[in-house]
Amino acid sequence: MSKFVVKRLIAMIPVVLAVTFVVFTIMWFVPGDPTNIILGNEWSEAASAELKAELGLDQSFLVQFFRYATNLVQGDFGMSYITRAPVREQLMARFPNTLVVVAGAMLFCVCVGVPIGVYSGVRPYSLFSNFTMVAGLLGISFPIFWLGLLLILLFSVHLRWLPSSGLDGFASLILPSLALGSNYMANIMRIQRSSMLEVIRQDYIRTAKAKGVTARDVVVKHALQNSMMPTITVIGMDIGTLLGGVVLTETVFSIPGTGRLLVESINKRDTPTVLGCLVIMAVCIAISNLMVDIVYAYVDPRIKAQYGGGKD
C-alpha cells in the first residue's frame, strides 16, 4: 500500500510544476510595468531600474520561472506588489478560511448526498426517490452565487437565524457550506443513486438476500462498498470545482479567504499574489486527487491486490 502512495506522491510533483509553469506563463502576459504599481508616486527611472534588478524582473522568462519555482519549493511565494509583504503571509492568513468552507461544503455533500442517493437507489420508484430526482435535477442547475443570495435573504434577512457574512464560528459556516455544496450534493446524489440501482440488481445481492441476510445488511455490507466507486471518483473531481466555486461563495458571504484574495489581487494587478493563490489552489487539487486515489485503493480490492496489499 505504501508503495502505491509513494508512487502517486512522486507522480504529483511534475503535475504541480507543470501547473505552476502554465499559470506563470499566463501571468507573464500581464501588461504594464510592475514597478509602477510597487513604487506608485515614488516612481523614477532610476528607482524602477534598481527595483527591477532587485526583484529579478529584468531577467529572461525562463530564468524568472526557474527562480520562482526554486523559491516555491522552499515555501517562498515572492513579495506582494501592493503590501510589499511576503505573499506567503497573506496566504497563510486566508487559506485556512477557504479550507474550512470547502471542508464544510464537502461534509454537507457527502453526509447528505450519499445517504439520500443510497436510499433512493434502493427504492427507485418510491415517492421519495422521485422527489429527490427532481430536486437533484434542479440542484445541479442552481448557480452558487444566486443560491447564496437567496439563502441570505431567507435565513439572515427574514428569519434572522444565521449571519449573512464573515466567518466567525459554526453558525456563519452553515450558509456558505449550503450554497457551495448544493450543486455537488445534487450531483453526488444522482451518481450514488444510479450506481446503487446498478449494484442492487446484481446476482450476488440476490444471493445475499436468498441467504436470509436482512435488508439493511444487504445494503450496508454488500451493496454500499461497490456502489461507492463512481461516487468517490465524482467527489474527487468535484474538489477542483468546489475550489473554483469558493471564489463565488467567498464573494457572496464576504469571507476573507483565498478566493477573495485572488479577485482582489487581480483587481489591484498584484501578480505575485494572484500567482500564489492559483498555485496553492492547484496544489490543493493535486493533493485531494491523491487522497481520492488512496481512498479508491482502500475501497477497491483490485488496486490493493495489484500493489501487494491485503492478505498476501
Place this chain on the structure above:
Amino acid sequence: MDETVQKYTTRKGFFKQYKKKSRLQETWNRFLRNKLAVIGLFIFVFIILAAVAAPLIANYDTDAIRVNVPSRLQSPSAKHIFGTDELGRDIMARIVHGARISLVVGCAAIAVALFIGGALGAIAGYSGGKIDDVIMRCMDVFLCLPDVLLALAIVAAFGTNLVNLTIAIGLAFTPKFSRVVRSAVMTVRGVEYVEAARTIGATNTQIITNHVLINCFGPIMVQVTLYVASAILTIAAMSFIGLGIQAPIPEWGNMLASGRVYMRDHAYIVMAPGLAIFLTILSLNLLGDGLRDALDPRLK
C-alpha cells in the same frame, strides 16, 4: 392492382414495407418521448426567442442602459414586470438584452473550445502513440485548474473585454473538448469504413474530417449542449465577481452583483436575473441529457 397483391408481387413493393426510418428520425422520435428533454427544449427555444426579439420587447438604449433615477427601485408592476433596478432601468429589458450577451458569448466561447480542443483531440485520438501522449498530458495540466480559475487567470493577464472574456472561457473549456473528441475519435478509428477509406488512398485530414468527425457528431453535440450551460454559468459567475462583462452592459451576473446591495429591502431585484440563469442552465442540462439518451438508447 390491389395493394396487398402489389406488396408481394413487385420488387419495389416488397422492399417498401421494410424501409427503415432514418437514424435521425428515430433519434428525434426517441427524444420526443422524453418529457423532461422536451420541456428543456421548450424553455431553451423560449429563451432564444426572447433574446432574438429583445429589440421588439424593449429598446436597448432607453430601457436597458439609460439611467432613469425617478423610477428607481420600483416593485414589479404591469409597466415593469420584474420591477426596476437601482438606477431606474427596467429589469425585464435588461434580462432580455442580457440573454443576447450570455447566449452569444457562451456559444462563441464553446465554438472556440470546440475548434481548438476538437482539433487537438482529433489529432491525439487519431494518431495515438507519442503524439497522443504529449497532447493529452498537456491538456491534463490545464484540467488541474477549475475552469473559473483558469478563465480568471487569463482575464487577469489580458484584461476584461468581451473578446478576451470569450477567448478566456473558450480556452478554459478547451481541454474538456479535447478529451471528449479524442475518446469519440478513438471509438470510430478502428472501424471498417475508416480502413476502407485508407485503402482507397484518402489522406489523414480527409479521413478525420469526412469520416471520423462526422460519425462522432452525436456524442460531441451532447457535450456541446452541456458545456454551453457551463460556459454561460462561468460568464455569469465572472461578471458577478466583477471580472466579466462590465456595467452598464446588461448581463445576468453583473445584474445580480449590483442588485445584491439593495436586496434586503428590494428582494425582487435579485429574483429575475437569478431565475434567468437558472432556467437557461436547467434547460440546457435537460436538453443535453435528453440528447444523450436519444442518441444512445442503451444508456437508459
